[in-house]
Amino acid sequence: MRKYRWVRRPLPDPSAVATLMAAARYLPEPLARVLVARGITTVEAARAFFRPELDQxxxxxxxxxxxxxxxxxxxxxxxxxxxxxxxxxxxxxxxxxxxxxxxxxxxxxxxxxxxxxxxxxxxxxxxxxxxxxxxxxxxxxxxxxxxxxxxxxxxxxxxxxxxxxxxxxxxxxxxxxxxxxxxxxxxxxxxxxxxxxxxxxxxxxxxxxxxxxxxESPEAAYRYLDLVALSTAADIVPLTGENRILMAEGLRHLRRSTRPGLQQLAARARWPLETLTMHGIVFGLAPRINAAGRLGDANRAVALLLAEDAATADKLAAELDAANRERQQIDRRTLEEAIVQAERQITARDDRHALVLYHPDWHLGVIGIVASRIVERFYRPTILLCAVDSILKGSARSIAGINIYEALRDCEDLLLQFGGHTYAAGLALEENRLEAFRERFNEAVGARMTPELLVPRLEIDALLDLHTLDERFWRLLQRFGPHGPENEEPLFMARDLEVVGEPKLVGGEGKHLKFYVRQRAHPDDPPCEVIGFGKERLLPAVQHSRRMGQPLALAFTLQENTWQGQTRLQLRLRDLKLQRVETPVGQ
Incomplete structure (x- = not known):
């Protein structure tokens, strides 16, 4: 069972919280803390943040x-x-x-x-x-x-x-x-x-x-902002500064895009353009565009984006959709094989700081995706390699705090080529250097590793009293988007919660945890719904809390959930802890 370190996100200037609250008509302390934690410490910066505009x-x-x-x-x-x-x-x-x-x-x-x-x-x-x-x-x-x-x-x-x-x-x-x-x-x-x-x-x-x-006016280039938004979301660049402006405006262009290729691709992906979000790009459109190059000719993706009529666009969108389904099947097989190798490497030695996994027949087009999933599962920097014309080629993915590009640079003499950035990179080497590279890379990561880095962090933006949640709070919170790297959805912590009713597992395979909570200090408040996708492992802790009356602390983001025509706020669970009086939560 994965454990997380809960840490409060540091504030560069704690006094700025009160300054922002005093200057705004309605800015709750938790949201003021979210702003300051993101380096937004002045009223002018807050105004610019809440109104990302192209003239900036x-x-x-x-x-x-x-x-x-x-x-x-x-x-x-x-x-x-x-x-x-x-x-x-x-x-x-x-x-x-x-x-x-x-x-x-x-x-x-x-x-x-x-x-x-x-x-x-x-x-x-x-x-x-x-x-x-x-x-x-x-x-x-x-x-x-x-x-x-x-x-x-x-x-x-x-x-x-x-x-x-x-x-x-x-x-x-x-x-x-x-x-x-x-x-x-x-x-x-x-x-x-x-x-x-x-x-x-x-x-x-x-x-x-x-x-x-x-x-000519540079504003004529704004018509291409739908494409810029696709790239910004899919390439996992920091969603701060200009990127956040380009993403916000680009989403508006995407939602009303007249490109036949995007319209047909969105239809195939079942993500309507008019309501498209970052989530829809990352999990709906981007995988299908990427599939063109992972399993064939990426020129098909360009042709789709340039298509001038619906018939041509639909044919290409169907090809990319089929390629994505095939890619998903290859993903699953590769992931299963990679997990076996990873477990073997970790079991074999105590100082396994990084994973270098290799199979000659793995598909070059999917090893980056699978490397990311191995990182999620084992929380170690990971490289997946396959053979292409007698050369090993691979994709590297990292964890927070470990610059994988720098670790590869320590192994430069063993590599034919490499390139990338902090969290992702590509590389190539000769097969006879694989074992030497595996050891050197493990040493390079080990030199940068600390025990704390091996435990994933949950950075809590602010403590939130569920009693204070209302429609105004939610409307203001929505203006913190669009979200992405370095501007993630604010992660809140609520303490002293009691479980209301019987918790249960939902979903086709019963992998999602659903229950209700309310602040113990406000027993008359209506309970808040909590959904934990893939969090079935936490059910025993919730059951224990309800049975023994032991208070819960939750780490969560906020989202809207619409069901049978009714929309309500929902807590999307990231982690939970049973509170103990003698140990402050998050320590």
């Missing part, structure tokens, strides 16, 4: 090389040059490819797009892919969501007489590729104020800047 976006020309990139792209538009748009095969890369391709097509530019095959070409900007993609007459190549470390490939393009613009958001190497422009807000020398944009958002910035060079 930064000037794209603050990004290093943007002037050169925009002028070169503007010249290609004016001279109707032949352009190749080269993207990555995930949601971020395919949305960026669709965005730039749409922009150029609308201006009469002879543009083609190309997304490499993860099996034939490998990841990113590769010479093998360029040899296939570049045609005679191509004058400009725009690499999207890749290319920041592609020095040799940039030289190859230059030798072919092709100008190169790189739009990336991954960590740069020691030297930058030689190109007309290298756009990447993570470049060490880039002064752009917000470094956490998705690759598609960097492409959006390039389009905005190019419009200005052409003498």
């Amino acid at each position: 976006l930064h000037d794209p020309f603050l990004m290093a090389d943007m002037e050169a990139a925009a002028r070169r792209l503007a010249r290609a538009i004016e001279d109707r040059e032949q352009v190749l748009v080269y993207g990555d095969y995930d949601v971020d890369g395919t949305t960026a490819t669709a965005l730039v391709t749409s922009f150029l097509k609308e201006r009469g530019v002879p543009v083609r797009y190309f997304v490499p095959d993860r099996f034939r070409h490998g990841y990113g900007l590769t010479q093998k892919a360029l040899e296939e993609a570049l045609e005679a007459g191509t004058r400009l190549l725009i690499a999207l969501d890749c290319g920041i470390t592609a020095a040799e490939e940039a030289a190859y393009a230059r030798a072919r007489g092709v100008d190169l613009i790189i739009c990336d958001h991954h960590t740069a190497g020691a030297t930058l590729p030689e190109a007309v422009a290298v756009l990447d807000p993570k470049r060490p020398d880039c002064p752009y104020p917000f470094p956490e944009l998705s690759g598609c958002a960097v492409a959006f910035k390039l389009v905005q800047a190019t419009l200005q060079v052409l003498g």
